[in-house]
Amino acid sequence: MNWNVIWLSLSLCFSSVLCSLDKYTTDSLDAALQDIALQTLVRHRPHTGALYKAMLPANLSGMNVSIVRLRSRRLWNIGANFSNFHIPSRTLTVPHVRRLAIVYQDFGNWSSNYYSVPGYSMITPVTGFMVFDASNVRARRITKLSLKTAGNPIVIRFSDPTFSDGMISRATRCATFSSDGALNLSQMSLANVCYSHDQGHFTIVVPLKKKKKAGLWYLWVIGFVLGFGVLVLVGYLGVVVSLKLLKTKKIQVMEKQADEDLVLDTIWVGRSKMPSATVTRTQPVIEEGGFA
Ligand SMILES: *[C@@H]1O[C@H](CO)[C@@H](O)[C@H](O)[C@H]1NC(C)=O
Ligand SMILES: *[C@@H]1O[C@H](CO)[C@@H](O)[C@H](O)[C@H]1NC(C)=O
């Protein structure tokens, strides 16, 4: 079997394992962050409409999480404008609840540990928000809600200006990771701004350099050619060696035969070789003193 084939199938299955693992880890991380944020609310006896920063454990330092509690009526009347996300007025939750909580996340330097876009590199941290029923935060059993905007989209502003308006290339994309795990890439119209119609996680991406891909492609071809060459060489050597072995064996057999022939069939008589059979009726006689 060719090593390239084995390697290809190995890497394919490995990456698919990683992909499913990714989804699992982001889900459990989201659940943990949501829990920490809700504890923050419980501790603060919160005012509705005030944004609270969650205290994260040391092993998550570098991320920022905050939470706000709102009445649904307020979301409908004036929307929500916190932490770089502008949710417009005339927005409903599905299903309808009286109070909702919004958890905002900024993954900072952890972004690439949890999110990736195949073929693209992320040029901003991943930010996101999740919406929950906050009618009873103490109950700890939290219902996830979705949002329904009436026309105007939710505006996501990326705070670090990675580039100015003139610099967005046509290849720059807004990447949206929906809560069901789906990825959507959409064209950017304004620098550092993305749009959405529901909760999710967001980042700005640019295509990976083509050169790198070409390099990889060449490596594959070189690997394949080398592997094939080695295979052919090994095959050729095998054939040559076995042919040689066969030949030697044949020669040995022939030599043995020849030796036997020599021993059995000829004897030296004086200076001349004479044919002889194993069974001879008359032995040749060497005359005495024939050499003198
Ligand atoms: C962080 O530590 C807590 C325990 O303090 C643990 O439960 C959690 O899984 C850890 N999270 C990560 C992402 O390592
Ligand atoms: C992110 O940065 C913090 C310090 O600000 C560090 O403690 C943490 O280990 C970093 N996380 C990663 C995944 O590099």
Ligand SMILES: *[C@@H]1O[C@H](CO)[C@@H](O)[C@H](O)[C@H]1NC(C)=O
């Ligand atoms: C949202 O808040 C930011 C400041 O946090 C402000 O610059 C922006 O104009 C506000 N957007 C709307 C639509 O009110």
Ligand SMILES: *[C@@H]1O[C@H](CO)[C@@H](O)[C@H](O)[C@H]1NC(C)=O
């Ligand atoms: C988190 O918040 C702190 C202070 O509010 C800020 O300095 C830091 O840049 C934020 N980090 C991220 C990744 O947003």
Ligand SMILES: *[C@@H]1O[C@H](CO)[C@@H](O)[C@H](O)[C@H]1NC(C)=O
């Ligand atoms: C991706 O996003 C664009 C813009 O928001 C939207 O029009 C399109 O329907 C989305 N596609 C999918 C598959 O969700």
